[in-house]
Amino acid sequence: MKPETDARTDTRKKILDLAEVLMLSRGFNAFSYQHISGELGVRNAAIHYHFPKKTDLGVALIERYRRRFARYVAAQAELSPPLQLERYFTLADTYYDKQQICPSGILSAELHTLPPEMRQCTASFVEEMRAWAIEIVRRGQASGAMRYVGTPEGMGTIVFAAMQGSLQLARLDGSALDEVKQQIRLLLGMTQA
Amino acid sequence: MKPETDARTDTRKKILDLAEVLMLSRGFNAFSYQHISGELGVRNAAIHYHFPKKTDLGVALIERYRRRFARYVAAQAELSPPLQLERYFTLADTYYDKQQICPSGILSAELHTLPPEMRQCTASFVEEMRAWAIEIVRRGQASGAMRYVGTPEGMGTIVFAAMQGSLQLARLDGSALDEVKQQIRLLLGMTQA
């Protein structure tokens, strides 16, 4: 065992986990180090030890998201495009159940108030997610499992944008998310309407 | 002339106008009375005179939006559905040019940090916008100018969600908005692809 490494990793990870929940439900600007330290049973300065500036915490949060997302994409690379899309839908349901929105949604909404370092990696993160959505519908079209008008770029982008938007709308009207998911299936020719 | 009424209306309106710009670019939580009073050349307490609590300002902002939206809808009720949709696209372009996002986007993203009174009228506002999007595609389908799979509810909701999402994404990648607009036209059968 490596207790000191474990302790470091442990507290650091707990901070990130709590910050993530807070960011996805309240936004980056609307949570403070107090929210985290209070929940964690440590002092405010303990958070500053691991993440000197709040910007550092924000960047770490996004970078962790990017790594997680890359693993997520790689892990189900061999799945069929329609199945990948359904997994994406399930992920959105998970956010909805926790009354959260997706990271790209909150980050792009708050963009103008974020420190430059965070804007930078947000841009990379969002670009990766959009590229992934495009790739799904491109492969879906190539395999014949999906049929739609327009380009994979157009269709992938609208799927991504609609999912981000509907997750936000679902906070006000729970039916929005299901409605959009079903409509996407129809637009991709994945069901017999 | 009624000078006293003019003065009242004038400052009050200027406050609302500035608050609107600030909310659509930074979010409701990320602007302060200082931002407004500084720009306006008055003291902080002057804003509090017109809007005692920030919540009052927020509610007034949303209610004004609802009235404006109702007029907007009424004013172009006789236009053809495809033309109404194009007007909607133009409106989105206006937001994009100003580096803003749509009110429903910022309000639903920040929802959990908003005072209850604001959540209430946000819900009404978003419901009205969504209903309007549904109505456009419903009438478009009925007139034969739009053809699509699924229900008007599904299609209207996805159009609304996708526009909201793409306006946010467009802050990071300017092509997202145009891509989504074009894809919506295709999905509604409004162009010959």
Place this chain on the structure above:
DNA sequence: GACACCTTACTGACCAGTAAGTAGAGTCGC
């Protein structure tokens, strides 16, 4: 004794909100 991982104790900035006072313009009695 060096280092990781905290603590206590603090600073200065900003925030919404309030209380009390004031300038000016309109109104009314006379």
Place this chain on the structure above:
DNA sequence: GCGACTCTACTTACTGGTCAGTAAGGTGTC
């Protein structure tokens, strides 16, 4: 046609709370 009153639309001056961030010290482990 002039003083007294009133109301609107502010001002100055302040409070208490929250915020990110820092400095210096302590404690346990290798």
